[in-house]
């Protein structure tokens with residue numbers, strides 16, 4: 451058996467990568483598709499709900515799928531530096547792939563508004579971290595302006611190679627299920643990922659690998675929900691910092707996905723998002739970051755209302771790993787923490803007292 455060597459090797463003929471090129475990879479992709487089996491809303495109904503655990507990519511988010519292609523192309527084209535604006539995960543991924551390639555990374559992040567794990571990742575990989583006094587949308591505007599003047603390659607999802615890499619998640623889902631799901635539920639920030647998944651599903655349908663297409667269901671945080679408002683939002687705010695975006699870069703594309711797939715957008719409050727994150731961890735042992743849980747929270751609500759009907763096959767993307775932001779997890783966890791003396795008697799008593 452040959453070892454897995456990353457998604458460019460796996461899907462090379464479906465990607466804009468030529469044969470001679472040096473591939474910059476950290477063996478991203480090939481993430482597990484896990485069926486939910488303990489959540490009441492799911493087991494009470496005749497539905498199959500799976501989560502695609504993208505938090506198990508090398509830097510802990512789906513961004514690695516796009517970054518391997520974007521950085522491979524940047525290096526092929528002779529670029530010596532990449533740049534991105536980020537709510538955290540893009541910067542972690544860009545920093546790691548730039549380190550792997552031996553080129554520089556500049557990352558613009560909103561000061562004080564990214565999860566600490568993501569900042570640690572960018573710093574450890576040696577990126578130059580520019581903490582701006584402004585949000586992601588301001589950072590994105592600056593990145594576009596500066597890249598027109600300085601010799602740096604933008605690796606945000608406006609870089610078309612990013613979406614090419616990210617479409618492979620849809621390929622993997624179809625291969626794992628032997629078919630396309632009926633509904634694909636996904637968190638939406640810049641809307642690059644929902645666009646990329648639709649590209650992947652369409653490509654496999656066109657080539658006859660799958661017979662059907664899913665309906666694409668995009669979920670936003672209520673405080674950062676431009677697709678629900680129908681226009682850009684200037685001061686997005688949500689606990690789910692990865693989707694704290696008011697001016698989505700793939701606005702038109704996502705509306706087209708919405709129309710073509712006959713899907714929908716919906717919104718969740720911060721409380722609903724955190725409750726879904728906790729539910730997944732407590733019931734299934736799957737730890738994702740808050741933004742990721744919007745997909746499952748949305749799917750469960752739409753199952754309960756029968757908007758997603760009985761008999762359906764549903765896939766929810768878990769975009770990033772829960773370890774990115776342990777603070778938020780510990781703050782909202784209701785797990786018992788008991789301080790005890792370091793004696794057998796005290797530990798035994800604590801066990802007996804807390805047995806459920």
Ligand SMILES: *Cc1c(COP(=O)(O)O)cnc(C)c1O
Pocket residue numbers: 511512513539540607637638639640641642643644692693739741742769770771
């Ligand atoms: C980037 C990101 C998103 C949003 O993806 P878009 O392509 O911007 O819509 C959602 N969740 C996490 C964890 C992310 O890192």
